[in-house]
Amino acid sequence: MCPSLSTKATSSASIRAPAPTWSGSKPMPDRPLGSVKVANEVIANIASLTACQVQGIVGMYQAKARDGHRVLPASSSHKGVRVDLGNDALNLELFVIVDHSAHVPTVAAEVQRQVADAIDKMLGLEVRQVNVFVGDVRFPEDA
Numbered sequence: 107m108c109p110s111l112s113t114k115a116t117s118s119a120s121i122r123a124p125a126p127t128w129s130g131s132k133p134m135p136d137r138p139l140g141s142v143k144v145a146n147e148v149i150a151n152i153a154s155l156t157a158c159q160v161q162g163i164v165g166m167y168q169a170k171a172r173d174g175h176r177v178l179p180a181s182s183s184h185k186g187v188r189v190d191l192g193n194d195a196l197n198l199e200l201f202v203i204v205d206h207s208a209h210v211p212t213v214a215a216e217v218q219r220q221v222a223d224a225i226d227k228m229l230g231l232e233v234r235q236v237n238v239f240v241g242d243v244r245f246p247e248d249a
Contacts, residue, residue, distance in 0.1 A: 108158035108165055144229055146191070149198075150184035153236075156224040157187075157200050157217045162208030167201040167241025186241075195234040196225070203242040214238040 154166050166186025188199040198221065204213055218236040225233050 108154065144231075146189040147184045149189050149196070149225065149229070149231070150187035152224055152228055153187045153189075153198055153200060153221045154185040156221050157202060160213060160216050160220055162205050162213035163202050163217065164205050164244045165203040167203050167239075196231050197235040197237070198225075198233060199237045199239060201239045201241045203244055204240055206243055206245045210240060214240070 157163055158165065168186050186201040188201075190197040190199075200217060200221065202214075202217065204210055217238050221236045222233040225231050
């Protein structure tokens with residue numbers, strides 16, 4: 107239910123790199139050497155992998171049209187995560203499946219915290235919002 111590490115790039119976000127440091131013998135150039143762009147799918151993959159590590163999350167939810175549930179447009183969603191990079195702000199929507207014994211508000215708050223931290227640490231991007239939607243609850247199978 108949780109994503110694998112493979113991704114396909116279709117769109118990208120620019121990363122604002124932290125102030126560079128240098129400890130070599132040559133002086134560091136004062137100008138940037140180029141740009142760094144990250145595909146939205148990479149951002150989504152980091153978010154979904156991080157969410158799946160939170161206790162109480164059993165997977166990412168992806169509704170099907172025939173289920174009658176909200177359907178994420180394929181162009182803007184990836185592995186149960188919608189990435190919105192409007193107006194220089196990164197907003198994420200995560201659609202999760204929680205374990206039946208989980209306290210949803212606690213689990214959702216932990217998902218928000220860990221996802222925002224992971225995106226910041228790995229990419230240097232500030233996340234404005236992490237909205238968590240519970241799409242399903244997983245109960246143990248009846249014996």
